[in-house]
Amino acid sequence: METIDDVGEFGLIARVQARLPLTSPDTPVPAGDDAALLNAPDGRLAVSTDLLLEGNHFRRDWSSPRDIGHKAAAQNFSDIVAMGGVPTSLLLSMVLPGDLPVAWVEEFAEGVAGECAGLGAIVAGGDMVRGELITISVTVLGTLEGRAPVLRSGARPGDTVAVAGRLGWSAAGLELLLSGEKTGVEAGDGAEQASGGAAQAGPSGSVGSVAVPAEAGSAGSVVVPLESGSAARSVARPGAGPAESAAPQPADYLSAHRRPSPPYAAGPQAARAGATAMLDVSDGLLADLTHLAVASGVAVDVDSALAVTAPGPRLDLVLTGGEDHALVATFAPGAGLPEGWRPIGTVHEGSAAVTVDGKAWDGAVGWSHFGHSE
Ligand SMILES: Nc1ncnc2c1ncn2[C@@H]1O[C@H](COP(=O)(O)OP(=O)(O)O)[C@@H](O)[C@H]1O
Ligand SMILES: Cc1ncc(C[n+]2csc(CCOP(=O)(O)OP(=O)(O)O)c2C)c(N)n1
Ligand SMILES: [Mg+2]
Missing domain, CATH: 3.90.650.10 (PurM-like C-terminal domain)
Incomplete structure (x- = not known):
């Protein structure tokens, strides 16, 4: 089974990006450079962020990677919608164990992409770092389409x-x-x-x-x-x-x-x-x-x-x-x-x-x- 250590950081980024929506008319510079450049259609950006931690927000033996991808995006999109806005893009950062199968991360990315699809939102960038517990940080941006929040x-x-x-x-x-x-x-x-197997890890006190x-x-x-x-x-x-x-x-x-x-x-x-x-x-x-x-x-x-x-x-x-x-x-x-x-x-x-x-x-x-x- 191919692990993320087998493909390396940049190999993994390429495999993940291949599954994500990266561009839109409001994305003059997509992910790939030092920073992306985004238009703020009405001159303001609604911004929110949420973390998901393995064992605390999800378990690999309870949810598929696709489910977890959908959930990570949905819980962030929801914060923009709750201001009366429409999500337009997100930043996706992940802590991942080196022995995690690449297929797990690819399927997770497909879940994120699936949740983005209904809204036309894109992924404007992110980061990946090795760690013991899968941790997903999503920062979402959105527009109020000219309305008051x-x-x-x-x-x-x-x-x-x-x-x-x-x-x-x-x-x-x-x-x-x-x-x-x-x-x-x-x-x-x-x-x-x-x-990636059924490893239940992480703090279970909160459960x-x-x-x-x-x-x-x-x-x-x-x-x-x-x-x-x-x-x-x-x-x-x-x-x-x-x-x-x-x-x-x-x-x-x-x-x-x-x-x-x-x-x-x-x-x-x-x-x-x-x-x-x-x-x-x-x-x-x-x-x-x-x-x-x-x-x-x-x-x-x-x-x-x-x-x-x-x-x-x-x-x-x-x-x-x-x-x-x-x-x-x-x-x-x-x-x-x-x-x-x-x-x-x-x-x-x-x-x-x-x-x-x-x-x-x-x-x-x-x-x-x-x-x-x-
Ligand atoms: N580490 C932090 N630094 C600054 N602001 C924070 C931090 N953690 C939470 N907040 C802010 O506190 C507010 C409440 O957070 P939270 O209960 O997580 O909101 P939500 O349920 O909408 O995700 C939010 O506006 C959030 O941005
Ligand atoms: C393994 C596991 N145990 C327990 C829960 C239940 N749970 C985890 S976080 C949470 C509340 C929402 O998460 P939070 O990080 O507080 O989101 P925010 O309010 O910041 O949007 C709940 C009910 C879960 N989803 N998964
Ligand atoms: Mg929060």
Whole structure:
């Protein structure tokens, strides 16, 4: 098996670049020189960055390299969309073990390319360094197309809180993978096993701290035992939610965890519709709404009956599960919600706090990398 030590740094860059979209009309100088040169169509650039660490954000025995490529790009694109913008390019840096098969990195690059394709985004450069754990750093750039950014700080009392995209699906998939881990049940559902082997590496303490409150299981549980080898059923992509009436299967939750489907079009749509505040749900709805409540100086109440879609994940997963990259936004009363958005709560005057059905949530509100889960 050909490893990346066999082809060397520049051989690997060539193999990866061959699979990436590198040029666009807004790329006067593509990757390959000391720096790329990009046009900023409306004179501003939206910029954001996120790291993915093996063992912490993904596992090679849980996800294919293609899935991980899709996820690394998607979780970054989602931050641009959550400002009301459109992603245009990304920078892709990787720490890679020398004995990793070249095929793993090529497939990962194809995943990144696949996620870029839907948006017409390009890869403007990156870096590669040897290290023990696969670490992926993505920096994304985007355009607001002349619009004002939708910040976390604009929510006002009386606004409606609305969501586009899925809540709790990725967390339901993670729960299945973790339970398979505990019971020894085979977690594979057709995701191509990484040709790099099934090495589970990295800090696992964070895995144990995933937000699954003790009362999990109370509200209309749909999570069913993992069936080994169940066929992966692909579920409709963005805007998923109320329209998805067929009961999601375990394989659907696993796919949602491995390859999130952020509702990309919904961000610019919300901006055009005058959303007062917006952010993406990476850590958990209650955790991320708390950021919005703090930034806006308001109280937010979530109506659990509206947040949960039946059939779908349990209430605790909907409220505290991260990584689906749904969008949450606030809209002035009477503004009307754009297509694909559904109401889940209201903004009130009060201290920067989030309640569920008028009461404080008793348990973790989402994922946190440091300390205890939030
Ligand atoms: N090392 C850092 N240096 C400067 N800013 C940072 C650093 N880490 C995080 N931030 C900023 O803090 C804010 C919150 O980070 P994070 O919770 O990771 O946001 P998100 O969920 O949108 O990825 C972001 O604006 C991010 O850019
Ligand atoms: C192996 C593994 N364990 C646990 C998780 C769960 N998990 C890891 S990071 C995270 C939250 C989102 O990641 P973060 O780096 O906080 O993204 P950001 O908020 O910066 O966008 C979650 C729920 C996972 N995806 N994979
Ligand atoms: Mg971040």
